Amino acid sequence: MRLALDAAWQYQGLTYPNPAVGCAVVQNGAVIAVGAHAKAGEPHAEVMALKEAYMVLSSDRGIEKLEKSEEIHAYLLKHHKDIFLICELYITLEPCTHRGKTPACSELIQIMRPKKVYISQYDPNTEAAGGAQALIDSGIDVEYGLCEEEGRALIEPFMKWSEKNFVFFKWAQRLDGTVDGGLISDKTSRVRMHAMRNLCDLIVIGGNTVRVDRPTLDARLVGGRAPDVLIYSNEKAFDPSIPLFSVKNRNVFVEKSFERLDDYKNIMIEGGPQMFAASEEIVDRYLCFMAPSSGGEVKFLKDKKDFDILNTQKLENDLMIWMQER
């Protein structure tokens, strides 16, 4: 289950509006395959893991080039020859029951008939829920609650934006805590930030940061869509030549209020220490891109704060650290 959780975290922030999900296939104690859901419209974690496991367990490479979920489903249904009968699946979230952009995972699993399915978290989304019961009804042994807390932390963003909205505060700093004095993050981190922006529907940013940094706040590094922008500021006047105002198909609001957030689902807050302090009450998660360097003067975190680390990944030479307030 830990491998499944780790695999899912690789795509946290990239699966919107879907949850980040991971799945591991185990046979007689050996890990056969691990998969994760990478992006809405692409195969679910279970499909990715079963595809990989099929290649390992059969010597059939016919499935290798299939990328669409319905193609992989169809191939597995036709060729599985009951090779998963002695396998166990470890899934971070209850497999879905609804045929959305991809066929339902619970139907696929029912036909593959693994010996046992471990599920960390029930699906809180009523539309797709019921997968665990469907498996049980078809005679598959299902055990719920393995690494329950970690599974919950993984899908909390999904739960938040399903109910109302998910708000995360993103910043980049050096190991010495500083943010001034030029570029901080390496290319891979900046590409990841743009990939996440591409899936956000609103960026919130402080007025000072807009004036000083003159940002574009788009997702050009991934050829993505620019989210709407809320400039959190009393002062309505901004130099209209600041690039963020010239991005097409974007709404920009200048308001000293967070009420606007009620109209959005997946919201990234960027900005400096002032914005950090102003938004504490509405932030669900913190995401820090930390470069292993030092040399600035201005610290980002000014006041006392305690976080819990939920996940850490190394990207190129930076660390990407997901946290929540303790």
Added chain:
Amino acid sequence: MRLALDAAWQYQGLTYPNPAVGCAVVQNGAVIAVGAHAKAGEPHAEVMALKEAYMVLSSDRGIEKLEKSEEIHAYLLKHHKDIFLICELYITLEPCTHRGKTPACSELIQIMRPKKVYISQYDPNTEAAGGAQALIDSGIDVEYGLCEEEGRALIEPFMKWSEKNFVFFKWAQRLDGTVDGGLISDKTSRVRMHAMRNLCDLIVIGGNTVRVDRPTLDARLVGGRAPDVLIYSNEKAFDPSIPLFSVKNRNVFVEKSFERLDDYKNIMIEGGPQMFAASEEIVDRYLCFMAPSSGGEVKFLKDKKDFDILNTQKLENDLMIWMQER
């Protein structure tokens, strides 16, 4: 190989005088077992991984309770029934050829006859080297150089102390880069630091830190041995009631020179920013315990510095980050 490397890093700093080594056993693309060398005198990584793999591949649990390397060797030699014939081993370091505290791994592997052995790094220790050639001579397919750079970074401490000495600078800080204002690290981090001290033969510390912190510099949290201490200072006079002076079986030197380090092998430098600056020329690696919190005033890293991150692990709620200067 990445799983083997990760497993080995868990014990970096705890295997002295042996290198940190990891091993994964794979069969038809499935990961059967991963093992690492935890401590000198305990089984090598290959033995840990083969023991685990044997339990997975056979249904024989007789090996489970065996902890001594010679017992596991003997059990495997007697019971293996050629179950490893279609397995592949991924080992971060060439298997040893010498019978030291434990029997030679290369002999065990020759008899288990895996289909292929991948080795990241040749053993630079002439006494134990030659394992790869011994495997080749016995007809096993050996491939060298997988993840060579990562394998090299993993054993560099071992190479350094085998040649002359290994010097690492350890500090603890918060996410905001600060070090003042009370306890920083959580219990698990402090226990880990003591476990590492227990295996160091010398701690180097600045005179100011000794006067201000009045440390003991022992390994009491793990019931371990206290290393010798070099106080790097011009000023010879210290309050003799500072606890580090009362630790039994310890030499304490007060010298404004690093020449003393030539007499030691595994050396930890602790201290503040001054010690950090003074020791830059002689440090091989940096180890930062980072607590996800903020609230201090005094930054640890004062000047411009760029590191490469070699490995990151989460301990309880802190991050342990191994780095080298870029």
